[in-house]
Amino acid sequence: MIKLIFMGTPDFSARVLEGLLTSQDYQILAVVTQPDRAVGRKKEIKMTPVKELALAHNLPVYQPEKLSQSPELSELMQLGAQGIVTAAFGQFLPSTLLASVDFAVNVHASLLPKYRGGAPIHYALINGDEKAGVTIMEMVQEMDAGHMIASRSTAISDQDNVGTLFDRLALLGRDLLLEVLPAYVAGEIEAQPQDPNLVTFSPNISPAEERIDWTKTNRQVFNQIRGMYPWPVAHTYLKGQRFKIHKASLAEGEGQPGQILALTKKSLLVAAGQGALALELVQAAGKPKMTIADFLNGSGRDLAVGDFFDK
Template identity: 55%
Template sequence: MGTPNFAVPILEELIKQNYKIKAVVTQPDKKVGRKQVLQETPVKKVALAHKLPVYQPVRLSRSEELDELINLHADLIVTAAYGQFLPTKFLNSVKIAAVNVHGSLLPKYRGGAPIQYSLLNGDARTGITIMEMVKEMDAGDIYAQKAIDILPEDTSGTLFEKLSLLGRDLLLETLPGIINKTIKKQAQDESKVVFSPNISKEQERITIDMTANEANNLIRALNPDPGAYLELAGKRFKVWKAEVAEDSTSLEPGSLVANDHRLAISFAQNTVLNLLEVQPAGKKRMDIKNFLNGQGGKLVPGEKIVD
């Protein structure tokens, strides 16, 4: 059970290791882009390529598909970023265990956006948890965990790729022990639970009460999707890449510090952020040199340009 690219290596390796896949469950196809082209999920594409049965219920609970899946009486459910709750009667229908590959070191970051929150909060490390699925979200006992460092240049995109492969490898290491019941599960420490709900529209905006470091963390967390933005001269201005400048400024937050060889904006606590890759409203993504050669060159240093 999975939907995005994160889940693809996991499904592919299960197939490669000759696990018998009775069904693949993924979210419904979605219309994307300006032309609203109907697009299959990455997991569905892999399943169809291997001629596996695919289920795409809009809502798994109380669906006809759920009854069919329960009647398969599978040994295992393996879930990786599926995107829906699994009913208890489905979890209980398997002979061995329902297992989830989760992109954080639980109990930190239960919920739908653990990778984004690890960047948003400036964490030094993140990782993968292989856990037993229970009715409560991401609250099951832990089978195994593995951590990796978060690098300064990491974004959600790069962490998704790294954790996808880490999750694949850790799951395949762990599954034999789950099947023969030699792995001892560990209960999560409820006193250390942190939640990571899906990113809201309001969270996408970079505000001038942030420090440059906080703004940069948000930019990294929302790259490649959906992207963080500034309100620059009253228009939405996406920032895809930035860096915290070494210098400080006495200008009020939201002011243009420099627009010669760099585009530098002041933030809270006298901090400065250099914008490196941007996307003005109605334009394509561009590096800062191209922006400064165009409309960015008309901005006046010292003026407040961010609302």
């Protein structure tokens, strides 16, 4: 039985940890995750999904704000772990920790060397990629730059968003890790270096990137909206107030960018730089998210054809 330290934070990581826990090949000595954070309007302190799963299995949990030079680091190095598995942990691993184990691998949600960084799933959707995937790679002292052990892809459809792709890639990563890790540990798989000429990055989405540019094509805006749903959510402005668009669909129509082209009790069509979008799930300032029909039946009743978003 291989003794492991697992490091991860969101649901993606929890699915990978869950897979390791179902296998008789591994013993999880400790779980390291980000500190509990205040979330939502009420700022309630919430445990990470990985911590919830770890506690449910009575596993020791470490939550250093910064692992490097922390008291937790020395404790982890004394556990006698043979290896480390990380998945969307959110911190760099100190070189001393990497040197203390026989191997350290990461489950990354992209087809490396494309999309190194913290938001690969978002960028795959925003950029309109035809496929996404996961890569199992060796951990090194550079972000997502380690040699690649294995990768697997999945097609992206127009019905996908960050949430659906996140869930699918988590299962894909879990299954791929369980499939290749025994052979890798046994020395039967030789990790391959990444081609530096093909490296691209996917940094965390900035607030400025959340704002919709209606001069872009309807396909580009559509990809941005689904590439930010269910988080962080794309937004525009309506009558000077922030207006979030959670879901929309491609539509035909011509007009000035951001202009309302058609309006009924149940539908609202907005022009893009090319083509149009039919809004489906929205959130006006100070309101909960709602269907476009509910919005038009409430605070959106004073809208008219010819009105503009983002003006």
